[in-house]
Amino acid sequence: xxxxxxxxxGGSSISPRSCRRVVVPSVFLVSLCVLGFLLNVFGQENRHExxxxxxxxxxxxxxxxxxxxxDRGRPTQGCAWNVSTAERADLIQDKxxxxxxxxxxxxxxxxxxxxxxxxxxxxxxxxxxxxxxxxETPPPDFTSDHGVPVRYRTPAHxxxxxxxxxxxxxxxxxxxxxxxxVFYRPSDLExxxxxxxxxxxxxxxxxxxxxxxxxxxxxRHADARGSWEYNFCTPSSSWGGGDGDGETYSMVLxxxxxxxxxxxxxxxxxAGPAVRMRQVVDDAFNCEDIAFNYMVSYLTGRGPLLVxxxxxxxxxxxxxxxxxxxxxxxxxxxxxxxxxxxxxxxPLVDVKGRMERGFKHxxxxxxxxxxxTL
Amino acid sequence: xxxxxxxxxGGSSISPRSCRRVVVPSVFLVSLCVLGFLLNVFGQENRHExxxxxxxxxxxxxxxxxxxxxDRGRPTQGCAWNVSTAERADLIQDKxxxxxxxxxxxxxxxxxxxxxxxxxxxxxxxxxxxxxxxxETPPPDFTSDHGVPVRYRTPAHxxxxxxxxxxxxxxxxxxxxxxxxVFYRPSDLExxxxxxxxxxxxxxxxxxxxxxxxxxxxxRHADARGSWEYNFCTPSSSWGGGDGDGETYSMVLxxxxxxxxxxxxxxxxxAGPAVRMRQVVDDAFNCEDIAFNYMVSYLTGRGPLLVxxxxxxxxxxxxxxxxxxxxxxxxxxxxxxxxxxxxxxxPLVDVKGRMERGFKHxxxxxxxxxxxTL
Numbered sequence: 084x085x086x087x088x089x090x091x092x093g094g095s096s097i098s099p100r101s102c103r104r105v106v107v108p109s110v111f112l113v114s115l116c117v118l119g120f121l122l123n124v125f126g127q128e129n130r131h132e133x134x135x136x137x138x139x140x141x142x143x144x145x146x147x148x149x150x151x152x153x154d155r156g157r158p159t160q161g162c163a164w165n166v167s168t169a170e171r172a173d174l175i176q177d178k179x180x181x182x183x184x185x186x187x188x189x190x191x192x193x194x195x196x197x198x199x200x201x202x203x204x205x206x207x208x209x210x211x212x213x214x215x216x217x218x219e220t221p222p223p224d225f226t227s228d229h230g231v232p233v234r235y236r237t238p239a240h241x242x243x244x245x246x247x248x249x250x251x252x253x254x255x256x257x258x259x260x261x262x263x264x265v266f267y268r269p270s271d272l273e274x275x276x277x278x279x280x281x282x283x284x285x286x287x288x289x290x291x292x293x294x295x296x297x298x299x300x301x302x303r304h305a306d307a308r309g310s311w312e313y314n315f316c317t318p319s320s321s322w323g324g325g326d327g328d329g330e331t332y333s334m335v336l337x338x339x340x341x342x343x344x345x346x347x348x349x350x351x352x353x354a355g356p357a358v359r360m361r362q363v364v365d366d367a368f369n370c371e372d373i374a375f376n377y378m379v380s381y382l383t384g385r386g387p388l389l390v391x392x393x394x395x396x397x398x399x400x401x402x403x404x405x406x407x408x409x410x411x412x413x414x415x416x417x418x419x420x421x422x423x424x425x426x427x428x429x430p431l432v433d434v435k436g437r438m439e440r441g442f443k444h445x446x447x448x449x450x451x452x453x454x455x456t457l
Numbered sequence: 458x459x460x461x462x463x464x465x466x467g468g469s470s471i472s473p474r475s476c477r478r479v480v481v482p483s484v485f486l487v488s489l490c491v492l493g494f495l496l497n498v499f500g501q502e503n504r505h506e507x508x509x510x511x512x513x514x515x516x517x518x519x520x521x522x523x524x525x526x527x528d529r530g531r532p533t534q535g536c537a538w539n540v541s542t543a544e545r546a547d548l549i550q551d552k553x554x555x556x557x558x559x560x561x562x563x564x565x566x567x568x569x570x571x572x573x574x575x576x577x578x579x580x581x582x583x584x585x586x587x588x589x590x591x592x593e594t595p596p597p598d599f600t601s602d603h604g605v606p607v608r609y610r611t612p613a614h615x616x617x618x619x620x621x622x623x624x625x626x627x628x629x630x631x632x633x634x635x636x637x638x639v640f641y642r643p644s645d646l647e648x649x650x651x652x653x654x655x656x657x658x659x660x661x662x663x664x665x666x667x668x669x670x671x672x673x674x675x676x677r678h679a680d681a682r683g684s685w686e687y688n689f690c691t692p693s694s695s696w697g698g699g700d701g702d703g704e705t706y707s708m709v710l711x712x713x714x715x716x717x718x719x720x721x722x723x724x725x726x727x728a729g730p731a732v733r734m735r736q737v738v739d740d741a742f743n744c745e746d747i748a749f750n751y752m753v754s755y756l757t758g759r760g761p762l763l764v765x766x767x768x769x770x771x772x773x774x775x776x777x778x779x780x781x782x783x784x785x786x787x788x789x790x791x792x793x794x795x796x797x798x799x800x801x802x803x804p805l806v807d808v809k810g811r812m813e814r815g816f817k818h819x820x821x822x823x824x825x826x827x828x829x830t831l
Contacts, residue, residue, distance in 0.1 A: 330815035
């Protein structure tokens with residue numbers, strides 16, 4: 084083949100068919116390379132929110148709020164949270180509950196349920212569907228072929244906070260928060276849960292990272308003055324206090340993230356900041372995931388943990404959803420600053436590492452394969 | 458370009474020069490793809506030990522030793538270690554000491570020192586060179602341009618254990634164990650240290666993973682009977698109790714790994730198993746890294762953590778070294794079983810996740826670039 088290739092390159096007179104046999108696969112491979120490159124440059128996970136976002140969520144509150152320090156504005160690190168986990172020690176520690184929030188997307192919900200219930204997932208204890216299809220009666224509860232109970236819960240209010248309610252029926256310490264349009268593949272789900280157990284019980288551990296940046300681009304000390312913007316973790320984005328290489332993230336979305344149930348307890352507590360943050364979420368009909376990230380980092384002083392499985396998670400990217408509303412990003416930028424005002428400081432912590440499955444690098448053609456098998 | 462490419466493929470009569478302009482870059486890209494693929498399939502990190510290893514380290518002791526259980530053979534998880542870290546609480550917690558073990562490789566040692574001392578590494582407190590060049594006077598101690606002290610320590614004995622001695626002069630809790638022929642690039646070193654602080658103080662956190670497998674290939678329950686083999690984490694290798702997909706590792710080599718100094722205290726303690734394991738290391742003149750991995754996992758019930766930086770670590774792969782001796786792998790297989798006999802069970806824990814830098818997948822052409830810039 085090398086000789087034939089050389090003759091094609093040299094333009095010598097071998098038959099067009101022989102030449103085609105060599106060059107066509109080459110062109111195919113080059114295309115794969117270019118596709119792999121593009122996938123890596125532009126990513127896939129942002130498409131959902133980016134679609135109708137209309138730019139970054141710039142906002143300029145009258146008074147900026149700087150980052151929380153070790154001693155300023157933050158409770159003694161980890162203490163409040165440690166107390167509350169001790170109160171939940173009676174829960175099952177080695178299994179998890181999957182909570183799926185759904186809103187009029189029966190096809191997508193069906194696919195998520197089919198996927199997670201089709202295989203035997205040793206650690207999946209229960210599935211709870213938060214039924215936001217108000218006016219529709221939910222299906223009856225059932226038990227999967229592998230013995231996993233599935234129950235539907237209709238919230239008392241039409242509120243995004245309801246997904247984060249500490250359901251009194253929960254029997255596991257670990258809750259996988261998810262939406263009806265995104266899921267880890269089953270074998271990866273088990274892996275991510277084990278990573279949560281080993282490394283992340285005091286963090287949010289999830290699939291989709293999000294970033295914030297300080298309002299004054301290029302000013303490395305701008306975060307000390309505190310005007311915050313929401314972004315998709317693009318290479319140019321970083322903390323004001325970061326090293327500017329765009330490697331850090333500071334949130335994971337709650338459409339696919341493990342949390343300890345104790346954080347739900349705190350989120351739904353009567354503490355003043357929690358009440359006010361839930362009110363902001365209801366007023367904006369947005370930002371419950373940002374509020375939850377704030378609360379976790381405020382309590383623990385830790386950032387989230389991004390985990391990727393062997394395969395890319397599946398994002399069905401349906402055409403309807405809050406994140407496709409015009410002005411979505413601006414609203415989220417406003418939330419960043421409102422929540423920081425409520426807490427008295429910006430609690431999010433920048434994180435530079437992500438957990439990957441196995442001991443070898445993923446390779447570019449995996450991304451192509453993932454895309455083809457979505 | 459697309460039109461021209463099509464004409465080349467179709468064999469039509471455009472000039473050889475035009476054809477060459479199109480196809481040569483394509484061939485170059487294809488070559489890069491293939492190279493990237495080969496790099497991923499065969500990896501780079503194994504070449505050192507594999508070179509003259511002579512196959513996997515099969516050994517069949519008369520009596521096999523099964524894995525440690527939660528309650529069998531292992532001290533109450535983490536307790537002994539927690540006590541000893543409390544005893545070391547006076548040490549500096551947010552900086553690290555780099556301990557480089559050298560053996561007659563001045564060129565390689567010089568390169569490691571130049572690299573880690575050339576940049577300002579905010580967290581590097583001190584460098585200690587363990588001078589195994591017996592008969593040669595070490596150079597005088599010095600302080601780098603960035604104010605990092607470098608001191609040479611000549612061990613009292615010619616023993617591989619000496620690298621793991623808890624030097625009374627250590628002033629940091631974190632010790633980066635390294636050899637004179639391998640290093641993380643400076644910016645990655647800072648990243649790996651921060652990962653150790655956040656996720657790995659009760660683990661070994663390093664660059665090169667190694668695996669074990671039970672002696673009866675294909676028998677998923679063979680580990681319960683316990684005859685152990687050493688391997689390079691090839692796709693076909695896995696724990697007897699693993700899922701057979703070759704994703705797990707259970708050790709990191711101590712030629713580039715962070716440890717808490719408390720583990721060094723335990724390794725050099727007068728406890729019976731520690732004394733006997735050090736004796737095995739001296740008798741075999743090998744396996745100090747295996748012994749250390751055993752001890753850490755025995756004390757904590759946790760496996761190691763593999764961390765990769767933005768760039769591949771540098772392995773200078775010099776032509777002389779213990780790991781190039783004939784029979785090296787067999788000797789290491791024997792150590793696996795000897796240490797398990799000493800402890801009464803196999804303490805190593807399988808790990809499925811590795812930490813990577815940043816929030817985006819590494820891409821295949823990074824591997825090519827790393828290779829070109831070694």
